[in-house]
Amino acid sequence: MGLLAEVEAARTRNDSITLLREGRRPLTVQTKDLLSGITTRHVEIMRGTLAALLHERTRDDVDYRFGTVIEAVDGITAALSDGTTIEADLIVGADGLHSGVRRMVFGPEREYRHFLGAYLAVYTLPDVLGTGPTVAAFTAPGVAATVYPTLTPGVSRALFLVRTPTEVPREPAAIRALIGDRLGRQAEPVLDHFGTAGDLYFDDISQIRMNSWSTDRVTLVGDAGYGPGPAVGGGTSLAAAGAYVLAGELERDRAGALRRYESRLAGPVRHSRDIGPSVLNAIVPRDRAQVWVTAQATRLIPHLPGAVRRRLTSFGGGPAAMLDGLTV
Numbered sequence: 559m560g561l562l563a564e565v566e567a568a569r570t571r572n573d574s575i576t577l578l579r580e581g582r583r584p585l586t587v588q589t590k591d592l593l594s595g596i597t598t599r600h601v602e603i604m605r606g607t608l609a610a611l612l613h614e615r616t617r618d619d620v621d622y623r624f625g626t627v628i629e630a631v632d633g634i635t636a637a638l639s640d641g642t643t644i645e646a647d648l649i650v651g652a653d654g655l656h657s658g659v660r661r662m663v664f665g666p667e668r669e670y671r672h673f674l675g676a677y678l679a680v681y682t683l684p685d686v687l688g689t690g691p692t693v694a695a696f697t698a699p700g701v702a703a704t705v706y707p708t709l710t711p712g713v714s715r716a717l718f719l720v721r722t723p724t725e726v727p728r729e730p731a732a733i734r735a736l737i738g739d740r741l742g743r744q745a746e747p748v749l750d751h752f753g754t755a756g757d758l759y760f761d762d763i764s765q766i767r768m769n770s771w772s773t774d775r776v777t778l779v780g781d782a783g784y785g786p787g788p789a790v791g792g793g794t795s796l797a798a799a800g801a802y803v804l805a806g807e808l809e810r811d812r813a814g815a816l817r818r819y820e821s822r823l824a825g826p827v828r829h830s831r832d833i834g835p836s837v838l839n840a841i842v843p844r845d846r847a848q849v850w851v852t853a854q855a856t857r858l859i860p861h862l863p864g865a866v867r868r869r870l871t872s873f874g875g876g877p878a879a880m881l882d883g884l885t886v
């Protein structure tokens with residue numbers, strides 16, 4: 559797509575992570591060491607920055623209608639919330655995890671949603687920890703939290719992953735209480751902003767599993783059709799690769815394009831379903847023993863020989879290598 563240089567230039571500078579431990583010495587690890595078992599080509603970029611780059615490149619050729627959603631699909635006619643209708647050759651629902659196009663064409667979300675046993679919460683807050691450009695992390699049984707810098711100095715963002723054995727009421731206050739109980743005093747300055755943040759994003763961590771995500775004239779791309787789970791990795795890469803493969807197949811030959819798109823993506827999509835469970839197992843400790851092991855691993859990682867380090871950080875056999883099976 560010719561975007562790599564710009565993506566790399568716009569990457570975040572989150573080059574190290576510091577694990578904060580109540581009453582103990584903080585431990586710092588380089589991100590590249592932590593990811594060495596997955597890839598040496600990892601690039602981290604803010605979602606909004608990536609969206610802006612993609613928009614910039616396509617704005618002259620694409621009729622973007624911000625703030626407008628598809629409200630009804632009838633065959634190849636889409637009714638939009640701005641009151642207009644569009645007759646399309648093909649409708650592509652790229653409208654995310656809670657896709658409206660999927661619901662309208664393939665049925666309710668509950669038929670395709672698989673809960674992975676955790677919730678996520680993200681919000682913006684001032685740099686209350688005073689960690690500046692460093693990424694801070696906390697862990698406790700059932701919780702992993704990171705507080706990372708945004709592109710605006712003095713403004714941070716907190717991300718919590720919370721494991722629960724069963725689904726709990728989807729209420730932010732209940733999850734906040736759960737986190738507070740588990741993390742204790744060390745996270746209080748961060749949690750103080752939980753209820754007051756204007757941009758709290760809260761969701762369960764679920765995958766979308768569909769055997770097929772196309773009809774004759776409608777298909778899905780990205781999280782809408784095969785979201786591997788938010789905040790546990792892989793979703794953006796798979797969405798971008800999926801869109802690229804679909805575009806290529808449409809250009810090659812409209813006839814059979816959707817069938818080829820699905821069959822070329824089937825392997826990576828299957829593979830992607832292992833990522834969430836494996837990442838949650840690795841980064842959200844189940845109990846105190848795993849909290850201790852995580853701290854010891856963080857301490858040891860910089861000192862290990864490359865091969866051992868790669869093995870330790872491969873997240874159980876390298877599910878993040880899902881795109882290796884895809885030739886573009």
Ligand SMILES: Cc1cc2nc3c(=O)[nH]c(=O)nc-3n(C[C@H](O)[C@H](O)[C@H](O)COP(=O)(O)OP(=O)(O)OC[C@H]3O[C@@H](n4cnc5c(N)ncnc54)[C@H](O)[C@@H]3O)c2cc1C
Binds near residue numbers: 627678788789797
């Ligand atoms: C907190 C968090 C952290 C994450 N971290 C990572 C990570 O580190 N790495 C990674 O790879 N992935 C990560 N993900 C997942 C990643 O964000 C998604 O996999 C990726 O954004 C999927 O892209 P998409 O284009 O399919 O959907 P989305 O990015 O969700 O885009 C869907 C778009 O459709 C719009 N829309 C919704 N309904 C309609 C409608 N009816 N009509 C028109 N438009 C509509 C939405 O406004 C949105 O702009 C994370 C997700 C979350 C929530």
